[in-house]
Each structure stands twice: as C-alpha cells, then as structure tokens.
Amino acid sequence: MRAAATCVVCAGAPERLPAASYAYLLGAYLGDGHIVELARGVHRLTIYCSLMHINVAWWITGATEDVIGRRVTMRPDPVQNVLYVQSYWKHWPCLFPQHGPGRKHSRRIVLAPWQRHIVDAHPDQLVRGLIHSDGWRGINRIRHPHRTYEYVRYGFTNRSEDIKRIFCEACDALGVDWRVMNRETISIARRDSVAKLDAFVGPKR
Numbered sequence: 570m571r572a573a574a575t576c577v578v579c580a581g582a583p584e585r586l587p588a589a590s591y592a593y594l595l596g597a598y599l600g601d602g603h604i605v606e607l608a609r610g611v612h613r614l615t616i617y618c619s620l621m622h623i624n625v626a627w628w629i630t631g632a633t634e635d636v637i638g639r640r641v642t643m644r645p646d647p648v649q650n651v652l653y654v655q656s657y658w659k660h661w662p663c664l665f666p667q668h669g670p671g672r673k674h675s676r677r678i679v680l681a682p683w684q685r686h687i688v689d690a691h692p693d694q695l696v697r698g699l700i701h702s703d704g705w706r707g708i709n710r711i712r713h714p715h716r717t718y719e720y721v722r723y724g725f726t727n728r729s730e731d732i733k734r735i736f737c738e739a740c741d742a743l744g745v746d747w748r749v750m751n752r753e754t755i756s757i758a759r760r761d762s763v764a765k766l767d768a769f770v771g772p773k774r
Contacts, residue, residue: 576660583683590635592691596698604668612661618652622773625701626652674728692739693769722758
C-alpha cells in the first residue's frame with residue numbers, strides 16, 4: 570500500500586485522488602461521518618456503521634485506505650451495535666471541507682468545485698455511499714380490501730436539506746426518479762429507477 574506523505578488537495582492536485590473511491594467515501598462521510606481535531610493537528614475521521622452491515626464497513630474501510638494510502642481501524646462496539654471505521658490524519662479537513670462546528674443539518678453543506686468535478690464523474694458512487702450510510706432498500710406494502718400490493722423501494726433519510734439536495738442531484742444525473750416522502754426522507758420507488766440503483770448500490774447485510 571502506498572504511503573500518503575502529502576495531501577494532494579494541499580498540493581493543488583485533487584485530480585490525483587482515486588475518484589470513484591473518494592466519491593463513495595464522500596457519500597459515507599456526509600451520511601454518517603464526522604471529524605474531530607486531536608493533539609498536534611491530527612484529525613480523526615469516524616464513520617459509523619451498524620454491526621448488522623459488516624460488508625458496508627468493509628467497503629468504507631477499503632475506500633478510505635484507497636483514498637489516503639494507509640491502513641484504517643475498524644472498531645466494534647457491541648453495546649451500541651455499531652462499527653466505527655476510524656482514521657487519524659492531519660489532512661482530513663482538506664479532503665472534507667464540509668467539516669465544521671455543529672451538526673451537519675445546522676450549517677451549510679456545499680461541495681467545493683474539485684469535489685463537484687469528482688461527483689459529476691461518479692454520481693453512482695456518491696449515491697452508493699449515501700445509501701450505505703443513511704439509506705435503505707425494502708418492501709413497501711399497500712393493503713386494499715381485496716388485494717395487497719408489494720414493491721421494492723429505496724429510501725434516503727437525512728436532516729440536512731443540503732445533503733438531500735446533493736443526493737437528489739446525483740440521482741438526476743443517473744436518471745433515477747425520486748420524490749419527497751416526508752420532511753427528512755427521499756423515496757425511490759419506480760421499477761426502472763430501483764433497477765438502476767440495484768445495479769451498483771449492493772446489499773446492506
């Protein structure tokens with residue numbers, strides 16, 4: 570594994586990032602990640618995963634290692650039913666300029682131009698990371714007196730209007746139809762759109 574001696578964003582060369590892995594990691598960070606500053610300028614990136622979805626934790630770990638070129642810690646917490654994917658590095662705020670004080674839904678979340686360039690090239694991986702962090706795939710049932718209808722749908726739930734907008738813009742780029750289900754949730758239920766997501770999202774198991 571290569572050593573990440575310098576930060577490519579600081580060096581003015583974000584195009585050197587592995588774009589697909591970064592887009593996926595960005596989605597996971599926007600959904601369930603946060604950055605904390607520690608001693609001597611080191612920052613800790615933590616992304617939360619359910620213990621029920623160990624494969625998602627491995628995918629996020631792999632993407633993180635690909636982006637920064639060093640090994641990443643995966644720490645289970647059976648009491649909270651959570652897996653913490655964690656990485657210590659001085660330059661996490663450079664890679665995620667959305668970092669700031671307070672919860673994400675309480676402040677503006679805007680992609681930097683170089684992030685937008687990556688997302689435009691890999692909207693599928695951004696959506697995949699967002700769904701793996703704050704989304705789900707399930708069966709919706711509508712019961713009528715003489716028949717019960719069932720269909721598969723995806724949902725994405727987040728309190729940040731900006732993050733929901735970023736998700737919906739990526740879905741638009743993929744030709745995936747979506748609708749607002751409630752104040753916090755975006756629903757994707759059209760059969761062809763569900764099939765498009767099934768082609769690259771992968772199961773949470």
